[in-house]
Amino acid sequence: MGSRIAFVTATETPVPDTELSLLPDAAARAGLDADVVAWDDPAVAWERYDLALIRSTWNYPAKLAQFQAWADATGAVTRLVNDPAIVRWNSVKTYLGDLAAAGVPTVPTTFLTPGVDLPSYDDFVVKPTVGGGARGARRFRSPDGAPEHVRGLQDAGFTAMVQPYQRRVETDGERAIVYVGGEFSHAIVKGAVLVTASGLRGEQSHPDPRPYTPSDAEHALARAVLASAPVPPLYGRIDLVLDDAGQPIVMEAELIEPHLFLTSAPGAEDRLLAAVKRLLGG
Template sequence: MSRRIVLVTATELPGPDVELPVLRAAADRAGLVAEIAAWDDPTVAWDRYDAALIRSTWNYFDKVEQFQDWADAVSGVTRLVNSAATIRWNSVKTYLGDLLAAGVPTVPTTYLPPGEPIPLPRYDDFVVKPTVGGGARGARRFRSADAQEAPEHVAALHAQGFTAMVQPYQKRVDTDGERAIVYFGGEFSHAIVKGPVLSATTGVRDAEPHPNPRPYEPSDAEHAVARAALAAAPEAPLYGRLDLVLDDAGAPIVMEAELIEPHLFLGFAPGADDALMSALKHLPGW
């Protein structure tokens, strides 16, 4: 009897998940029965499935605690991939502090919780964004000339209930791009490099969430940093996309560890969809 899996999406998406039909077809080729369901659809019987593979839960940013509780509940009735522990850790960007504490080269980050004083920025060029979000949602870039507007943005994030985070802008993103390195089952699958997401003129996100993506071959140093970040997760993730940038000295550092619902750029890597399904089928205990 074929195993039944569910590809998990959301009832409302900011845009279509073009990888859902690709992965559903790959599941069919792997001999799996795949369905698609939304995490926030209360009518779904998750215990009908042998595994739930999170894909495009792109509305959890506004209800992160509900999403975390959903993950805990679903993991009690089926195999959730990635795990509920990984979701709790990765859904709030304070995990970057954990990476830094574990010795993983990471973009320096200062956290500003609601109710605490808003200090003046320490950088000439910096980014302010919420600790919960994706695709540069709520992120703004400031320079010294307009830094007086930064506390207002922090206050606006606080008013929405978010902790704000301040990071120095990594200038080499503008020239060298941002790397997205994808692993399945702990093994490297593929990578792309893309342009800067935050506009140099307006300081806010451009319309394209992944500007000018193109295939990329990571260096040994980039693989080492990405694998160290994967190893720091609470549990070994089946899939992960590590977003790296180069610091001023040209060394790779982690911008984000995307272990919940990342776009995987499958269109740039023929066979990657099948590789993900193969990794899923070879999970211990399956």
């Protein structure tokens, strides 16, 4: 009998996980037995599994402390992928400050903790430090309305963060570079999301994805991000944009539960499960 693994989702997700259906068959092809279970289902016996692969735990922003505690507890009874230390680090976007401090080029970010004023930008984005899919993110071309949005995020229990809007995303797109098992798997480029102040373009967090070949500089930047994680991640999606000088910079590092654009890269799900099997010693 092969190793038993869990693909971890949530009891409720804000959007459907369109990739989850690909994974059980990929697990079977890798000789692994797999179940799909929810992180917030108290009936799950995590010790039954040799490995739990986090995939779509997308309701965690409203339950951050519970999610981090779950990761710690689950990691104590089975192999959690990615590691609980990565969950704690990557679930709050203050990791961008850690990357910048380590010399990794990132989108300039100001965290609006008490006593920190809203920066003066003529085009900027305000978002919560905990979230995904651009939820809670708004673009502003003047200060009008921004303080109210910041207060709304703070009243909801979030710390707000501010970034200058990266204009080249509208012409050059945002690049998502996926590494699995320390090796490049695939990449896509997608359109700009916050093209209006009202929020998402057509309510899509990943508009118009298409295959992309990263440059050497983009590969080097993605590897620098992965090397900055608390422990080596099994998988990661690094989102990059070009700055005004045309140089790649990190928009986000998605190391917990990213959409991996598996349908845009034939064989990507098999590469993921092959890496899982290697991790299990198979």
